[in-house]
Amino acid sequence: MAATDLEGLGRFADPAVLILSSLAGGDKHGYALVQDIEQFAEVRLGPGTLYGALSRLERRGLVEALDADARRRPYRLTPGGAQALRRYLEHARAVTATGLRRLRAAT
């Protein structure tokens, strides 16, 4: 992972990227996040993993909780979260491009 605000998340690093990517498409509560991530990444996050990552992202100021709607609380991507996600994805894109280029050259 690039040197970003997402460092030090341990096993929650990948779920954190998925959550930030999902929230980049709009505010969502827990269940909507799980469904969206399953749809665009084909990854089914468990509730413990989702909230473990969400709590860490909130503490780092990368997402913010909005007012609860009944028992559901939507979350929003903060400007800092958007910047962290952008940096991470640009780094991942550069790594992906290099890897694919080298694979093409090798075959």
Place this chain on the structure above:
Amino acid sequence: MSRQSRGRGVIALYPRVWRERYGEELAHLVDSMARTRSRRNRIGLHLDLARGALDAHLETRRHSMNRLLKDSAVRCGGRYGILMGVAVAAVLTFTNVIRPAGPDESDDDPEYLIQILAAYLVIAALFVLIGAAARRRVERADSNRTDSTGRSDLFEARWVGAMAGATAGVVLALAIAITVLVIDNAFFSIISQQHDKRVAFAASGWSSMRAFINFQILRGVFVVPAMIGSLGAVLGGLGGLLARPRTSRAATA
């Protein structure tokens, strides 16, 4: 037991602070996911929750420990504890290695007993001073409206002295343990000649004096920091009490 109550049962494993913040929405998510999952997937869901609870406990403890270690009262006590530890390490090295006592001299001899008691009194006085210094420092920071550096986020002013004293005590105890562990092993040929060590070893029934000495030190590591830390807390608290601003003294009088 219903699916919903099973989910809530696992959520009860999370730390209280965590449950208060996320418990309700997590329970809602678990209920929503359980409705659409097969029995096998629901087991995986509960295992994921249990693992999340363990993570939450570890994270909460880590966060609390980080906050504690960053608090100015703890930092102040830690700095003074390191200074005391260095001084005591120097004294221990000098009296055990550079100028060791004779083979028949004991710590219980009146000459040494007075020196040891004097050292204890100096350390006790230092704990009082540390408590007073820490409280003054925090009170000064509290009165500075433009700069929050040095304020204690975790402790009220009246507890700052006790916290600083306790921290200094624990740091001092660890410094003593490390010093003794190093010199007793590195200079074993000198240390093993000490009267008190020979007597204790003879009465212990151990076959190896080095193993006996190291066992004693390691056993002390579990007891001495708590003892000196408690003593530091009491004396540091006293120092903090003596150092409280005159206005608050008058208010409580």
